[in-house]
Amino acid sequence: MFRNQYDTDVTTWSPAGRLFQVEYAMEAVKQGSAAIGLRSNTHAVLACVNKANSELSSHQRKIFKVDDHIGVAIAGLTADGRVLSRYMRSECINYGYTYESPLPVGRLVVQLADKAQVCTQRSWKRPYGVGLLVAGLDESGAHLYYNCPSGNYFEYQAFAIGSRSQAAKTYLERKFEKFPESSRDELIKDALFAIRETLQGEKLTSSVCTVAVVGVGEAFNILDQATVQALINEFEISSEEAPAAATAAEEAAGDAAADQGGAAAEEEAAPMDI
């Protein structure tokens, strides 16, 4: 992005009516490693790419359980994501204590959005640099929301955020119409396919991705590596159609792939090769 004279603090408008600090915060989300979410009428699935800075370090956790019926996947500044997850957990616990029932997802995302908005209107704060995909279940079914640093939130059938998320979005756009009636396993399979899109040539194994599910009769849980690997093997062996290899040009720029770690920047999109 370009440097200009209206971007020093978040409380300064540009003449075009933009808040550059907020937009820069959204850039941080785009730099983080990919996270995708999709939902049917009864289940919601979150999946993310785990990039470790080096072989010696552990992977960063990007999916958090918030409550039995809500989970969140983050992209961007994972520290900000952790703090917001703690806030969400606390809100769920307090609501459950007072009302002896689960906090409806729609209410939680509004509270989260309002919290983010505060940081866009205080001169001594900065916007949260993290995008959150909130997946949850309530009386009206399964939901997927995206919360941005700007304080906006949207509900989605399927969405992807983070670096090379456009590849995943393209795949999801082709498939989303059948999601409402999809079974739990079909949703997970689609999530893994979408993740594979963002890897662009790199081999999809359970060590580079994390998958979590929540649904009717199933509390939010992160699938263990063995289960994920078995699912990956299942759909690779049965040689499903390889999703279209064409990737959007905007992903071709050599942006850093890892969250705040700066792994080696990659060149243009490699052909699908698994």
Added chain:
Amino acid sequence: MTKEHANWSPYDNNGGTCVAIAGADYCVIAADTRMSTGYSILTRDYSKICKLADKSYMASSGFQADVKALQKVLSSRHLIYQHQHNKQMSCPAMAQLLSNTLYYKRFFPYYAFNVLGGLDSEGKGCVFTYDAVGSYERDAVTPLSEAEAVDLVKTCFASATERDIYTGDSVEIIILNAKGVRRETEQLRKD
């Protein structure tokens, strides 16, 4: 000069009896299911036992409104613990938490008399008994077998029911061991 007394009390006593026995590899927690006020019975079918964690069960007699509030506070704290540590609280840890929670209200106590029973991280039975403000100790382990302990509990309740008007109706017994958790109910005199 007589001291002015309050014309109402924030507390009530709902009566009841709670027991817990720790064995070498099991724990039995039991409580009667009668809830009373004054000389009346409110219900014959009220559980005084609460599962706080996979291996920690608390049985409390006293003022059940305070007991319910205490159970909710501890359950919420356990959820927070699970989020932070990614595992369940051990029974001794829960014992300390209960003590601290009770002492927190040292100057307006929870009118709750608690016994905490469960298995420690080595799988051995552990039982902790408390006063209303959090003073507690870990009780001795019995050499009795699980079946003998459950029998003993049933005998104790039958006996207590005879002499204590606030104990009776039925007794709820929870047995915790390495295989999991089991629940038994035994009827008691209803007078």
